[in-house]
Amino acid sequence: MSLTFGSLRSTAAKQASKESLCNSERMQTSNLEQRGNKLQVICSLGNEIFEESCSFSISGCATFQVRAINVENNNTLIFVRFFKNCQEDGLTYSITLSSDILSIVKKTLVSDDGTWHLIKEGNLLPDLDISIVMDTVHVSSFEALYNDTELTDFELRGEDGSVKVHKAVLAASSNVLRRMLSGSWRETTEGRVDVPGTSVQTLQQFKDYIYLRTLPDTGLEQILLLASYYMIPSLEQKCVNKLMSSLKAQNACDQLEFAVKHKLTRLVLAIFDCVQSGQVDVTEMRQHFLNYQDNICE
Structure with missing residues (x-):
């Protein structure tokens, strides 16, 4: 009994969704460029039925991989998967994937349990250009309150000045700050907290992120210390x-x-x-x- 391309495609897709394929051959890669949360690579397809790239670790916190299945008459299915290295890190990551050869522009994938996702099928050129940028997923923004002064009810005080903020925004951004603001701490009653060794510029940049999700290009080390101290992953x-x-x-x-x-x-x-x-x-x-x-x- 012969199998149609559709049935082969369905079977291949089901196989690809499994964690591993016993007979997968290593896919050749070249021109690898990794810098921070960005990755560019050329994946070269061979003549094997199943081919799989090596695992690319991105910023030490997530893994990306490519798989190719040659189905019939040079029709190839391209799958990718993207998952967190540590499932307990409290974050969700996303990537935007682009490829000129595959005619893909900024396709978004969110980290999951390692499921393989079909992104392209057809008679493809042997060398596939893959470019991805990883980011963390944000569920809310307090941009509308950024310039508000009437409702601000708390201050972050640095060595050379203070920044006015909203308690509710701080509490929503950090469990550490939430516990402090909801308890009987001195800072709660005084309406301010001292942040030793921190400049008002760093505190302003800290506020910029909490409200606007923006970061500067410099001074990141001091912001990172605040993020670690207040446990904002x-x-x-x-x-x-x-x-x-x-x-x-x-x-x-x-x-x-x-x-x-x-x-x-x-x-x-x-x-x-x-x-x-x-x-x-x-x-x-x-x-x-x-x-x-x-x-x-x-």
């Missing part, structure tokens, strides 16, 4: 992504030292991920570190 990950986008051999050691000193696990793992993927050259890192040590000794 989405802000932590955003800061890590931006820091990794500018990571290089000249600053990798400093970033790693900063991360270890302040016990910033997300940043440590992201740095290791960049080194492992080749984004940062270990030899250059070592040479930069030795030069730094020589300058100290002189």
Whole structure:
């Protein structure tokens, strides 16, 4: 009994949704570029029925993978999957996927349990260009309250000034702040909290993220410390992504030292991920570190 393309396609799709295929061959990849939350790669299709790329770790917190199934008459099904490395990290991630060869422009996928998703089928060219950008998923925004002054009822006080905010917005953004604001803490009764060692500029940028979901290009380390202290994982990950986008051999050691000193696990793992993927050259890192040590000794 012969199978139609439709039945083959259905069977292949069901097989692809499984966690693994015993006879999958390794898909060849080239021109890999990874920087922070961005990934670009060329996936080359061979003549095997089942082919699967290696797993690409993005910022140390999620994994992306490509699978190809050659069904019939050079008709190929392309699947991808995207899932979190740690299911308990309290975040949901999304990616926008683009490919000129596949005629895909900013297709959105949200992290799940590792299910394979069909994104293209047809008679395809052997080399597929894949480009993805990862982000955290936000469920709400307080943009309408950003410029409000009448309803502000709390202050974040830094070393050189204070920033007015709304208790409700703080409480919605951080469980730590929620417990503080709903309890009998001194800060609650006084309507302010002191944030030692923090400038008013950093506090303003902290507010910008909470209300507008925006981040600056500089000063991210101090914002990351606030995110860690107040346990705001989405802000932590955003800061890590931006820091990794500018990571290089000249600053990798400093970033790693900063991360270890302040016990910033997300940043440590992201740095290791960049080194492992080749984004940062270990030899250059070592040479930069030795030069730094020589300058100290002189």
